[in-house]
Amino acid sequence: MSFILRRIATTKTGKQIVRDQPLDGDTITLGRDSGNAIHVADLAVNPQHATIASADGRHVRVTAQAGLGFDLNGRTLDVADIDSAAGAELRFGGHRLTIAREGEDIVLLVERIDELSQSSKDVDETRAFSLAGVLPGKRVGAWTFALLMLLAFLVGPIWAWHSYRGVDERPQGFHADQAWLSGPLSSAHANLKGDCQSCHVEPFVAVTDRACVGCHTGEHKAMSQAHADAPPAMLLAARAPPGVGGRVLAGFAHAFNKPPGRCVDCHSEHEGAGPMPATPQKFCADCHDGMAARLKAAGFKATVADAADFGTGHPEFRPLVRAAPGAKPGRAALGQGAVADYGGLKFPHDLHLQANGGVARMAASFRGRYDFGKKLECANCHRPEADGVRIAPVEMERDCAMCHSLAFESVGGVTRTLRHGEPDQVVADLYAYYRSTPPARPLQLGGMERRRPGGYAEGQVYNIYFRERAARPARAADAVRAVFSKGGACYDCHTVVPPAAGQGWQVEAVHQTPRFLGKGWFDHDAHKETACADCHTTAPRSKQASDLLVPGLSQCRDCHVGESGARLAKVETATASPCAMCHEYHGDGGKPWVPARQRRKPVIAITGAQTRALYSVAWRAPGAGGG
């Protein structure tokens, strides 16, 4: 028996040349060192790596010398006994030692099976030199990302919608379709953030009015009464024929199933947190710009004038006035000469607002007692309503009586005044007064000293006094006549009708119009930083109470310009004014709705200014003032 070392070389043509070399001895050595019987030029093999020995010529014992072992059947061993008839494959570094038996010989086949180095291995050039080897493929990434996106942002939201179909209100918490929220909801609807379906009921159907009135059951349920009463043909005729762009947009809106005229046309949502924005001007001007001509052409009667933009195209105001004493209120056209409004009072504004003269002097004399200055101001007589929007009607007792006193007697320190607004009562009170009170008692009748007789003679003090006393009740008629006649307390301010058959003294009814501009909303409170006379320019020159002092359009336009700043004349501090600033569409009587950030802060609360209380009217003894 002997060991045969077999080496196989491969020629360039691929032909294999097998060389067998018999090895002497029972024990042969294997290692990197050239002195070994089996010389393995492999750095992974020790210089003296192993011995291979066979005692019986069949069984082989392989023993590793030191340190590195060898691999047999996947395990690293130091010693192995091998039956050469069964054969085995051992691994030393990058080489394979195959032990086999051929006849009586044990054949040892040594081959390099591993590449010399890692770099010697075959590489796929395109893959190895690119990033393909170190990053997941682009295609994998593309599919993964795309699927994730579709799952999270398409399937998820639709599933959320589907699972709450027909449910009145979704539970709080996260719902996948919140990822579709196109912008924050207005503060009024902020709690609907998680409940898309509260408005978007059906898929691919634009939000309907039904979704709105589902909650808005009271106010704003329908469109404006004025518009709802108009026949649809009239509403259609009022609309301006759309231009090319408008027709294109309408075509798109139709094609994509977005019907016009819904609540959301004006009340747009998802425009950002905070209050919902005011309706833009164009929603009004679409019809009201040039509407009269269109209505006329369509055979309808135009009841309102055209309006396009407050700065450039707005009709003159038509305040509610009584054109003649006792007439019914009607709309007057401003800007065409003086307009008279007969309310039944006599009141010269110019006299009361004069810087000098009797009124100013009287007002100045009351300084300290009332909130008067050196002269009378508008606010001394005109008081705003509690909400500050309008000016309250003037009340005689509160606003006039501090000067125009109706006091006539003081009983035990209590002042008695004539009953304002009740002429019959005035008459009765005066009669009672003259009946129950004696004339002023002459001084000579006082005291306890004895008087000489003769005092009753004609022209003497007793005679005069007692005759006067006897006649006193009859003087009442004169006093009544005086009060109601020129120079009397009533006559100064009121139109008095003398007694006729069957009735006594009559005072013409007084009408104070609480709101001159019924269709527009004017808020005095919002203008409190402006002096009254800046707008009511004619007041300081007005001689008659019948002069209408309501400002016209031009006064408003001193500050207010169109929504986008359009104006006819130069304006110093311009306030952009869309229709909705003064006009209320739904017509439910309220103030036009304004976003909170545009609302004015209540200045009173900041400055602590006090509103005026009732004027207290005190009796002034006629004797003190000499009258």
Added chain:
Amino acid sequence: MASLFSGKILRRRARATQTERVRERRHEGFLRYAGFRWAKISGGLCLLVIVSYALIDVQPRPNGGSWYGYTLGTVGALLILWLTALGYRKRRMTRDYWSLKAWTSAHVYLGLSLIVIGTWHTGFQLGWNVHTLAWALMMLVILSGLYGVIVYATLPAALSNNRDQMTQMQMLEAIRAFDRQLHAAAQPLGAADTAPVLAALEEDPFAGGIRARLTGRYPRCATAAAQRALAAATGGEAEARAKVVALLTQKQAALARLRAHLRLRALLEVWLYVHVPLTFALIAALSAHVISVFFYW
């Protein structure tokens, strides 16, 4: 008639080929293609969008849901789909219609114009939702593409300098040659000295993750470690060791060249691993964005 027609086409084609030749001679790249034709078109488009956005007063505020927003959105979405089609176009060899260079030029410049079209479509209203997600993905895709354009314009020169007229396989072959020499030269060394050499041989020149590829830094390089270890080692076989150390130094230089090459290639390629997957993510998000608008109409 037919022959006249085909003759016309032939002449036109001949003229086009002539123009193409001139361009080839001038080495006109996709960036300056046809005298920056697509740059001008794209710039004009951006200007048109910016000016019209300023002039058109959308009430109550600029919004993707206004008619102007829908117009920009439609243009943007179609543009995205067409830009994606470059992947299809470049795989299709054709002599007709546009050259790939023209297509790429248009892809780059129209893609950049999407920054304006897409952003102005939002009306500058961004939030945590699918709509903004689509916008953000679009911006990432555009920015990665912009990076790609910049590296395509700047890195090839560095790549060319580094390879020094060698092919990639020649670079690898040089390393293989040093490995063989190292293997032979290290045979006389003892076990302690062989281990680092063996580690250097076992080192895969293409090893290292994306980080190593992009930075070109390999702090645990076995070849460098072996060189250090053997240079510091003492003991017998000093002559053989000196030879091995010299070979290791040479191998290091060859490795450095290969690694610099790999780094430049990684820098040239990495943007596509963002650009392409995010494009498809974008198209998915865009679909969700469009469907969501109509679903909750």
